[in-house]
Amino acid sequence: ILPLNLIAVLSTHQGSFRKELFAFNSLQVSPSLSKIRSYTKMDTKTPVLTTKAPPPLPGIYSQAIIANGFVYCSGAVPMDAETGKIIDGDIQAHTHQCIKNLSAILEAAGTSLDKVVKVNVFLSNMDDFAKMNKVYSTYWGDIKPCRKCVAVKTLPLNTDLEIECTAVL
Template sequence: MSNKTAVFTDKAPKPLPGIYSQAIVSNGVVYCSGAVPMDPATGKLIEGDIKAHTHQCIKNLSHILEEAGSSLDKVVKVNVFLDNMDNFADMNSVYMQYWGEIKPARTCVAVKTLPLNTDVEIECIATL
């Protein structure tokens, strides 16, 4: 018997049908899929630089977490994927504004290519 529930909100970009969920809740934990800097209304990447893109990724994750019954304050692990480590400092300047006093555990890596050729994708795990 499966103890998992899919999460969906129109306030974040729609997942590709039949491929993944925005998040899964299981045993008191919320596992969010990677969020790119996409506008949920248009389905297109927002304009701007890595800072604007980082804000949008976190905004999208925040909406998904809220739909799941959690919040950014309950995030325990974050994975950040950058297209280029030259963006690390600018991404961090925005990232540090979130998650309160105790920051979640985090991994940040550079990858060859991200969806829609964006410069950042962020995923997280949170408690309920």
């Protein structure tokens, strides 16, 4: 049990846990604690924008927002960033492209697919569920993110798939 004036922060570093203790009453704030405090400010949101993924609609939404130690990615459709067009192919090709776009956005935010904790998948046809899962499952390690998958009537640009995610920094 830690004294009340200490906080324990567990963080992963190359697969191992390390414990860092910080004094609440200390006048000197360590860089790690300062970083933690900046990530937990609820009034701070930072937009993420990269040209390696399709651009958001101007004035409508951001590709992603960093807030409170998390990266919240908007839905990614199977659009090629260079052409601005939905790629040709089936649901499996579209799944690869959506995750490629999310990966580029997460990288621009300073995180990665390995740190994704929640995924929302939107399919225009639930008959594509198994084929989408076949590709989707190849992107996650042993610890899969939480996920919701729903069928919706229509998706933007009449595509068959949209994927959004939340990751930790």
